[in-house]
Amino acid sequence: MKILGLTGGLHSAGLAYLENGVPIFAFEEERFNRIKAYKDFYAMKFRMPWECGQHVWYHKNYDWLKLDYITSHYDADVAEKIWRGIGLGPFPSEKYIKINHHLGHCALAYYCSGFEEDTFVVSIDASGEKYSCRMYLGKDGNMDEINNIPLTHKSLGHYYSMLTEFLGFKRLKDEGKIVGLSSHGGYRKEVYDCFNKCITINGLKTDKDKGKKYLGGIYEDFYRLWFEEFGSKFTQFDEDIAYNGQLVFEEKVLELFNNLHEKYPNIKKIALAGGIFANVKLNKRINELDWVDEVFVAPPMGDEGLPLGSALAVHKLKNPDFKPFRLNDIFLGTSYIDVVHDKEKFNCRPYSPTQLAFDLKEGKVVGWFQDRYEHGPRALCNRSIIADPSVPGTYKKVNDRLQRNDNMPFAPVVLDTHASSVFNVKKSKYTAEFMTMLYDTHLEWHNKIPAVVHPVDKTARIQIVTPNSNGKFYDLLRKFHAVTQIPVLLNTSFNVHGEPIVCHPKEAFVHLDNEIVDILVINDKVYTKK
Template structure:
């Protein structure tokens, strides 16, 4: 059976082709249009998928889509809106004013600078009028309830129109392709559970999904066994950890659904104990479920952001995310006796959260689906439809996009007027220039699927220099609070990371953080965050020979088994896809070398960019 999977069209529209339970191709529309998180029908991605696999439209048996019919979705969340009103009325609201007064006494005086902030206790600078409105709508009982109910109602109105709009566009696109009669719709959170379980290699697993919204839910717990998935609990929207985190992302001045990673970075500098009591006082944790009081009242996070240091606000929201999610997982681990956990959904893009889930008592192994956000739902839905209750081996990689021949690459290099060589001992030469302190962009093989660059579209540098986080981000036009992530030789994992056993495979996809060993902290300070953790990619030679060999040759030169790996793209652009994209980003980013296909290119103006 051949299934074309299409992820939700509202953002990061992504296409996959699954044949008899095996993913042959998967890529986001953004990589081809060059528009970050491209929405709409993914015409270009469909075209590239068919071209790469050689599959014809008439050979497609089904089209999988990870939302129900628009009317059914509306029916489900309309009931949710009514249920939330009932919850708001019976919940025993805490005295937010008193809790804020108490919290202010805990804020320390700080003087150690934090890159990206004017001062370590920087707050959101809003007008007096804004602050007054935040105070009224964030903590005054009558007005805060009103704001929460109006927030959910407005969301519901937008969601209703959104589902209609994207359904119309989906049907229009399928009609153009002659695939209208092949459409099969799948419950959103089932598609998340399916991609995590069916790609994990586990025969038995507890599937945990957490996101903003999907088919009435913001999360779920399911038991998976012998290729089948049975839901145990759904977390009803709007009680959404994803929405909660979107609120703080927006309130701290960043873009929701895009910059949540910056909040994770900021959080490590703050004191979570200052504001965590306020947030936890508004969450009702039941047996295997949770509800968030006034879940769609964004004004509480805006109030806190205007009255407390950004780092403390971020720290509290991160801590509460970890506490609530870990408690949710712990309950279902105890109830099911399952020791293998698989995760999916946009919230599980939070690598620190995933570490806390892995640390839950009773959890022995963890797998996080590499494209955990909605961009991965099309693949999950397609895998679910093509699943024959057969448990397959875990995926070894997500190099599922297009690749390009050296002939195609050479044409682009010559167009750009670049001088290049084709080294005989390629890996050793690339490792040598990295060891000498040069920034090298690597473009080779099939493009990675999902949000992480995993070596084939990556920028590499040695991790010995902490200051690289500032100057290289500046070159690339980025402002980041997280350090760059390391890539580490698989066989050296225990030399670098603590308690990694059971999460090694998840770490091959850069989906979880670990506490670092003293050796890692000393050898690779640029890749270790202020809290002593890192988000590694472990690389095995049988998975990516060219990438591994460069790292191994660097290890021979330096005695250090890790390098920095950051995505090969300019700020607010998707990861590069084609040789043309790579050449442009290489030149615009003033990178020292480009290792592209079998060629090594020195920047024409390379002298000293540092």
């Protein structure tokens, strides 16, 4: 059975293709057109996945005419608009199946979780059709809805948008900066109260949105509370605002989950998707609940994951016996074999993991470009910049080169055999393969790998790498460990600030030419600038 999922819009456009329940490819438009998706939101541009449609040749057996089903979270008329926006002919409406926005998120989370036990499956974001949250009970491969939060009630996703914008940042772009900034602040009761009073949890719902504008209640209530407390006084404690805003956010979501647990006390697995679960500090708090055995967060947790999630939902609809499975990896993008380089600009040598391990030990910053790119927002060592996290000054050097000013440290990628000895990893190791979980770092490692440990709270957004998830990178990391006695490398996305993660080798060579990276590894070749 061949199913195509598609989406377009103001902040996400892409395609995903499923064959017999197996993800074959999942493309995001920003990777090809080099325009960050959030920019469409501010330009009010409905983006079509046109470039994605031009790259379906990557799968040699793909045929537009042989699709069994086409799906999206949009109504059929919008899906037809997207279809035609790709440059295709008449829309085969008889093959179209609409999947609800949050069901698409939840299908992705549940069916990729591999959970055999009963599972809470939850999607929360700013809004999706008529809801900001839907909750399902996953049991024996089926999902039954058990709760939702309609848009007549306040949205937790809009709460975080409000916090982001209040601190002078942009929604859909800078939420991660708020997460990082929050760990630099501290508790202030008067600030905490403003956030705490602007949204309330009542059982499995938030309080009613009584705003004068659609979805505006949480903004109106917070700003009223803030100005009642502080007036127009100039404040210089952004870190404390971020800290208390994040703290209240975590507490409200945890209250929802604990209330859910009271109603269904025997369920101990959680599968999550939707934009708010890009927040790794929140995910850490959920994972640390004493009644939770394991959490899985969909790797493309935002709307970029909806084409694949919708396709999985349709596959389940047509194949009732379909059950959750585990992903080996999320490398669902394009790859490039025949790489041509400018011989007047760049030297080339064969790849040797041992030699590269010594290069890293000497402080070199390496661009790592391998096989197919990752689906979702995280660079998982196929389109990554890597470095030795123990070398003094590495954090500042890489940050400066990438024109990055985030408060978040870079992410550590760690050998599976050493994850628990470096970080406090007691559960949810599978989701950590996709860098969707935050953990505390053991004390003895704080000063050994400073570039990947938060300077204040000593947490790390880790990626566990296994021989099955990424064999080539695993081998490099083993060699690096043998050379340095450090089973960890710094990993950050292969892009300068404000650009999408690199897709094509030509973009990687620009980074080498501009000295963003010292060494570039593409497939089995190593390039340096002359």
